[in-house]
Amino acid sequence: MTSAVWHPFTQHGLGEPIPQVTSAKGALLHTEDGRTVIDAISSWWVTTHGHCHPRIVAAIADQAEKLDQLIFAGWTHEPAETLATGLRAIMPPELTRVFFSDSGSTSVEVALKMALGYWAGRGEPRHRILVLEHSYHGDTIGTMSVGARGVFNRTYAPLLFDVGTIPFPAAGREQATLDALEAACREGDVAALIVEPLLLGAGGMLMYGPETLARLRDICTAAGVPLIADEVMTGWGRTGTLLACEQAGVVPDILCLSKGLTGGAVPLAVTMASEAIYDAHLSQDRATMLYHSSSYTANPIACAAANANLAIWRDEPVLNRIAALGAAQQDRLDTLGRYAHFDNPRRLGTVAALDLKTEEGGYLDTLAPQLMAFFRERDVLLRPLGNTVYVMPPYCITPEQLAQVWDAIGEAVISF
Secondary structure (H helix, E strand, O other): OOOOOOOOOOOHHHOOOOOOEEEEEEOEEEEOOOOEEEEOOHHHHOOOOOEOOHHHHHHHHHHHOOOOOOOOOOOOOHHHHHHHHHHHHHOOOOEEEEEEEOOHHHHHHHHHHHHHHHHHHOOOOOOEEEEEOOOOOOOOHHHHHOOOOOOOOHHHHHHOOOOEEEOOOOOOOHHHHHHHHHHHHHOOOEEEEEEOOOEEOOOOOEEOOHHHHHHHHHHHHHHOOOEEEEOOOOOOOOOOOOOHHHHHOOOOOEEEEOHHHHOOOOOOEEEEEEHHHHHHHOOOOHHHOOOOOOOOOOOHHHHHHHHHHHHHHHHOOHHHHHHHHHHHHHHHHHHHOOOOOEEEEEEEOOEEEEEEOOOOOOOOOOHHHHHHHHHHHOOEEOOOEOOEEEEOOOOOOOHHHHHHHHHHHHHHHHHO
């Protein structure tokens, strides 16, 4: 019987196989046909400590027997209150307010609304959002608008609002980015700058230095422009620190978190904001409130999972695991990056990437589906971004499992 499921980012017309996974543990997925597959991309960058981590699973089960769901408009519950307190304890102290949502895209939508509401509350409406070239922030209308225009969103162009784009700060061209930001801020209509700190994910695992991020922050501060940090992917240790912003000594005005917030077990997101952003919405006038919610805002079960994740960060040597994984990734990258078939080997924290030299390039490079099939046959889950192959595994991956992943990449060089 043909499946009725319409999968994301999948062209069903190609008839590619879609394996069915029945269970998972650690960095391993187990399929219906008896295979064991290494999850080398953390199931779309969400799984941090490993699949079915016992502390997170137990927290979910325990909470499900107490309170499964509650309207969060005008009501509250202990898991959400505990999580908000826990986040304030480990995130920059300037970020005093926690707004819940249910995905990375919605956390960014909330951030954009907060920025516009901030200026409206000050009686100085501004609507222009600045973005980095090649950026990606999600697939809702607002997040597509602040992402790079191209294959991801060209079909939906009539729905998107205009933004100001500043050049990506590629090595040696950082000053052009800084100059463009200063020029845009001088125009006086900028509501916010949104960035993926240090690492642009879907744009091709593009990396830039913390010094540049710090300069971007300085320019925004001098111009009074709020900085939104989209740490949906870069947060929770992916870049080597809890937040990528830490490496630049930067505190954004608005911070977006999701993916690893629950260890990747269940959907949840938060948008954290400074007191100034919150105060701009505070009034006796109900018309000035932040108009955003979803039915499952601050779902108690998801919050319980996130609290278990915070406990793991508090009680276990997570940063040590991250450092060890980063070093192992670098060793493999140093070896494989010497192949003439590869270009631009790079790593940030636990994320390693390199580009296969092809004539086509880009996200729709025909090599990508061939590579995915090749890796799948070798029981490795990798999903190249066009001709960019990246490895972003859970922190619990073993040296043997990581070796199998990189051996498959090395074999792909010979085969293609």
